[in-house]
Each structure stands twice: as structure tokens, then as C-alpha cells.
Amino acid sequence: MEPGFLLLATSFVATFSAFSLFLAKKESLGEFSLYLATSTTFAALLLLVNYFVTDTFSIWYVYANSNAEMPLAYKISAVWAGKEGSLLLWVVLNLMVTSLYINWGVKDRKKAKVAAVMTLFTSYLLLNLLIFSNPFTVLPYTPPDGAGLNPLLRTVEMILHPPVVFLAYSLAALLYSVIVANSEGERTIARLTWLSLTLGILIGSLWAYKTLGWGGFWGWDPVENASLLPWLTLTAYFHLTRGRDFFAYLTFSLVLFATLVTRSGIISSVHSFGGEVSDYSYVIPILASLAPLVVRARQFSISSLCNQNLPILFLSAVIVVFLGTIAGVSVEVSREYYFVTFLPVFALIVLLVVLKIKKVSMPATLLHLGVIFLFVGATSVWLFEESKTITLDSEGYKLLDLSISEDAEKYTLTAIVKTPDGVIAPKVYFYKVAGNNRVSSVEIIPTVLWDNYYSIKSFDLDNNVVTLEYYRVPLINAVWLGSALMLLGALLRFSGKVFKLGG
Structure with a gap:
């Protein structure tokens, strides 16, 4: 039996046992089962990371989401790029936050009830992993290389965004469980959940705006x-x-x-x-x-x-x-x-x-100022953003150079263009993987009041022709400033209460 699947099966048995033991008021045995489940699922996650790092393409999930030429950071982020790996990450975070919670402050019967709710929910997720979304399925043969990660996911944001979001989801489950059990720490956990949700949404917005070339932070x-x-x-x-x-x-x-x-x-x-x-x-x-x-x-x-x-x-x-x-x-x-x-x-x-x-207090004032800035920025972007298609060698736009280069994983088309806003170098990456392998790299020339946002819409190498997509994005900086103020205000408000469960 594949070791990763065996670890998951052991974790399921341990997690469901923990639920049963906590329910039966056998807290010591339940706690032992919880730690066993946490250890085995974390070991399974580390094993999956190892499979990606070592290009073990006999594992179907690795084959589907990686290839030998990918940088190490992207191989690691590919672990949670698909629904199997991301579900495993969620299970690990569920068990970790549960283990931390029952060791935070005084252990009592209410905390055991919290752990029971969390382990019941996590058992259900593990059952899904085992039956429907096993990340350790073995192929009948070993391919020479993998299909590769979706090009849209080969970004720095992909390394951070899913773990932050799934941490927020685990904390939301913990908040739910704490209130069901009428246990302590509700406000503290609620604040942690809000911070994680906010940060996850912000990273996703930056990803959409600065990396994916969609012309906006929210679609x-x-x-x-x-x-x-x-x-x-x-x-x-x-x-x-x-x-x-x-x-x-x-x-x-x-x-x-x-x-x-x-x-x-x-x-x-x-x-x-x-x-x-x-x-x-x-x-x-x-x-x-x-x-x-x-x-x-x-x-x-x-x-x-x-x-x-x-x-x-x-x-x-x-x-x-x-x-x-x-x-x-x-x-x-x-x-x-x-x-x-x-x-x-x-x-x-x-x-x-x-x-x-x-x-309100100073931290709350910062948080509320952030909401105001976010509203001003978001409304400006949604209602007043301008876009147009630009043909070069007209209206002050001139193509200075058009070239294509190659490395192990992709071809890169680069256009050097003189614009009224300065010289830009937007790119298009063509990854050597099947499917949708084209990704734009945008050029953003910021000003205080707006961003000048350029991406390549089309090109003709034979005739040395490039067409640009241009967006004038008003007050987008207010979105980022507002988000930062919200996080800062929430952090300051939270300061000093992390270790005080009563919130």
C-alpha cells in the first residue's frame, strides 16, 4: 500500500477515534488520538511535498501538477494547487488549530466538546480524501515528466494565498465549534479568523491585478x-x-x-x-x-x-x-x-x-479609515476605469523591439514599447505544457491618482506588429491603502489579546 494513503487511513481512524473519545468524556485518550491524527496528516503532507520536490511522477497528483523544469518554490506551491492537495492542507490546519486550542489556557470539558466538533468535521474531510480525492494515487507506469502546473498558478501569490485562506477556514470552523460548546476564546478566535480572511482576500486581489493581467482587482x-x-x-x-x-x-x-x-x-x-x-x-x-x-x-x-x-x-x-x-x-x-x-x-x-x-479607539479608527479608503478606491475602479486597444506606431506609441526567448519551461515574448507614460516591456509567457499555456505579464506605470496598466493583446512576429490592451485605473492605490489600514487597525486592536482567551 502506498505510504501516503496508509498515513491518511491511519489519520482517519485516529481522528474519528478522537471524536468518539471526546464525546465519551475520555479526554486523555481523545487528546492522544488527536495528536496522532495531527502527526500522521502532517507527515502525509510532508511526504507529498517530498514527492513534488523529487519529481515522483508515478504519483498521479504530482504528474498532473508539476514537471521537472519548475522552480522549487512552484513545486512546493503545486502541493496545494489542486483539490486533492488543498484538501489535505485544510485537514492538517484543522487538526493543528484544534491541538493548539485545547492546549491554550486551562483544559476543561467545554474544550473537549470543541475538539469533538472539530474532529467530527475533519473526519468527514478525511473520508472525502480517502474515497474521492486521494493525492497518493499511483499510476501504472512512471512518466518521464509531468504535465506541469497551470501557468496562471506559477506566481508568488500562489505560494501564500491558499494556506492563508485555508487557515481562515479552519479558524472559522474553530469559532463555530467554540460557540456550539459555549467554550472560551470566542472573540480572540473571531479576530484571528477575520484577519486571515482579510489577508487572504487581499493577496487574491493583488494576484488578480498585478499578475494575471485581468485589468482589475475584483471581477x-x-x-x-x-x-x-x-x-x-x-x-x-x-x-x-x-x-x-x-x-x-x-x-x-x-x-x-x-x-x-x-x-x-x-x-x-x-x-x-x-x-x-x-x-x-x-x-x-x-x-x-x-x-x-x-x-x-x-x-x-x-x-x-x-x-x-x-x-x-x-x-x-x-x-x-x-x-x-x-x-x-x-x-x-x-x-x-x-x-x-x-x-x-x-x-x-x-x-x-x-x-x-x-x-471609537485609535485602532478602530484606523480600521474604519481603511474601509472608507477601500470604498473610494473600489468605487472609482468599478465605475470609472477606462480601457482601450492600442495599435502601435500611433498616438505616441512606438514599438522599439520585439523578441522571443526560451528557457527550460517556457518561451517569453517581450515587447519594448515607447508610450506617453514611459518605456514599458510587457511580456507573454508560453509554457511548454498542455492546455491554456499563455500568460501575460503586465506593465503598470503608477501615478498618485491612477495606474496606467498595459498588457499585450495580440502580436504578429512575422510583421513585427503588437497590439496593447490599456487600462486607466483610477484611485487603485486607495484600495491597497485601505486594505493595509484595515489590517493594521485590526492587528493593533488584537495586540495584547493573543494570549488572553477571553478576548
Whole structure:
């Protein structure tokens, strides 16, 4: 039996045993099983990393996502580039945060209940790994080389983005479990979850804008929307005095919804894996996660929520984004829908923030200033961005050089172009892998008020002709400044409370 699969099987048995033992109030044995599960899944992850680093193409997952010419950093990031490896990463992070939590502060029965909920959920993910998404499937032969990583994923951001997002998802599960068990540390875990979600979304936005050449930081893609939904509900959580549990439960349910959208491909998206029938298995934990939400809903006062302006606005934002996302199952939803529905709600949120900004602490002031800058920048980009196609040798644009070079993994086309904004050198990479192997490398000439954003749209080497795609992106710096201020404010607010579970 393949060692990685054996490690996963052992981990499943240990994780489910931990759940059963914690449930049976045998905390010491349950804790031992939890540590065994954590160790074996981490060992499985390290083994998979080793397979990628050593070009073990007899493992199907390695063959499908790597090749011998890839740099070491990309081979490591390829471990979580597919749904099998990313699911393994999520399982490892689930078990790690659970192990850390039960050792943080005083151990008691409530923490055992938290561990029981977490190990039950993780057992389900491990079962999916074993039955449907085994990353250690062995090919009947050893190919001489791999198919290679999707060129769009050969970026620095790919190294960071998935681990940060899955850490946020694990923390959202922990927050859910803590509230179900009425255990300690709720606010601290909520803050950690919000920080991770925010950082994950920011890295994804930078990735889309600076690396992928799509001309914007946010495209209202279904997978992007699905990641925004739990962020909105968790942000609402911090502005509630009553009904906070409801939004914490909803946050985890929406994390699972984001997982379903990404893995099943039920809604067409450039980010989704494009799934199989087995990927719809995530419907089961979604329904299970709603159970306490439905029970607590009886204690949840809609009138109380309506008296709290910010939470009701956040809930409105959740509803319009959710409806726009699920409508994508049958119809194409244009970004204009979000401009008409989401932007007015966003504007009202910012208006209330402006009115209250003098009544909060310095960290909260920085955070709220970040929201204001984010709104100004995002609205400017979404409503006032200009784009045009530029034919060279006209309007002050001149092609100075057009060349193509080659290395072990790709061909690189480089155009040296004189523009009114300066000399630029946009590139197009053609990777030596099957499928969609063309990736643009954009050139951005920033100013204080806007970015001049260039990418190669088309070219003709025989006739030495290049056509550029140009975007004038207004106030995009406000998006990055606002995001940075939000993170800084949240970090300062969180400072000194990391080791104090009561939050």
C-alpha cells in the first residue's frame, strides 16, 4: 500500500477515534488520538511535498501538477494547487488549530466538546480524501515528466494565498465549534479568523491585478463572491450586541458554501476546479452546520437586528451577493447587477462609519479609515476605469523591439514599447505544457491618482506588429491603502489579546 494513503487511513481512524473519545468524556485518550491524527496528516503532507520536490511522477497528483523544469518554490506551491492537495492542507490546519486550542489556557470539558466538533468535521474531510480525492494515487507506469502546473498558478501569490485562506477556514470552523460548546476564546478566535480572511482576500486581489493581467482587482467572479460572503458576516458579527452567535454560525456555513462553489464547479468560474459528482458531498456539512443556526434563530430577534444599523446593512450586502452568485447557476450575472445592488449598501455602510469614526479607539479608527479608503478606491475602479486597444506606431506609441526567448519551461515574448507614460516591456509567457499555456505579464506605470496598466493583446512576429490592451485605473492605490489600514487597525486592536482567551 502506498505510504501516503496508509498515513491518511491511519489519520482517519485516529481522528474519528478522537471524536468518539471526546464525546465519551475520555479526554486523555481523545487528546492522544488527536495528536496522532495531527502527526500522521502532517507527515502525509510532508511526504507529498517530498514527492513534488523529487519529481515522483508515478504519483498521479504530482504528474498532473508539476514537471521537472519548475522552480522549487512552484513545486512546493503545486502541493496545494489542486483539490486533492488543498484538501489535505485544510485537514492538517484543522487538526493543528484544534491541538493548539485545547492546549491554550486551562483544559476543561467545554474544550473537549470543541475538539469533538472539530474532529467530527475533519473526519468527514478525511473520508472525502480517502474515497474521492486521494493525492497518493499511483499510476501504472512512471512518466518521464509531468504535465506541469497551470501557468496562471506559477506566481508568488500562489505560494501564500491558499494556506492563508485555508487557515481562515479552519479558524472559522474553530469559532463555530467554540460557540456550539459555549467554550472560551470566542472573540480572540473571531479576530484571528477575520484577519486571515482579510489577508487572504487581499493577496487574491493583488494576484488578480498585478499578475494575471485581468485589468482589475475584483471581477465579481462566483468564487471571489463566495470568499467575500463569510467576510461580510464575520464583520457584521463584531458590530452586534445581540444575535452574534447567529452570524458566527452563518460565517462557517458560508465557508462551506465557498468550498462547494470552488470544488464542484456548479457555477462557472475561472477559479473553480470543475468538479465531479463526489464534490457535491460538501452539501452534507453545509446542511449539518445550519442545524444550530436554525435552533438559535428562534432566539434571534429580527427587530433587535434592525435596531443595529451596521449589521442589517452587512446582512443586506450578504443577501445581494449571495443571490447574484447562485443566479450564476442558470444565467450570466453581469457586474452591473452588483453596481446597482451592492454599491448602494456599501455606500450606506461607509456613511455610518464616517458618522461614528470619532467615537471609537485609535485602532478602530484606523480600521474604519481603511474601509472608507477601500470604498473610494473600489468605487472609482468599478465605475470609472477606462480601457482601450492600442495599435502601435500611433498616438505616441512606438514599438522599439520585439523578441522571443526560451528557457527550460517556457518561451517569453517581450515587447519594448515607447508610450506617453514611459518605456514599458510587457511580456507573454508560453509554457511548454498542455492546455491554456499563455500568460501575460503586465506593465503598470503608477501615478498618485491612477495606474496606467498595459498588457499585450495580440502580436504578429512575422510583421513585427503588437497590439496593447490599456487600462486607466483610477484611485487603485486607495484600495491597497485601505486594505493595509484595515489590517493594521485590526492587528493593533488584537495586540495584547493573543494570549488572553477571553478576548
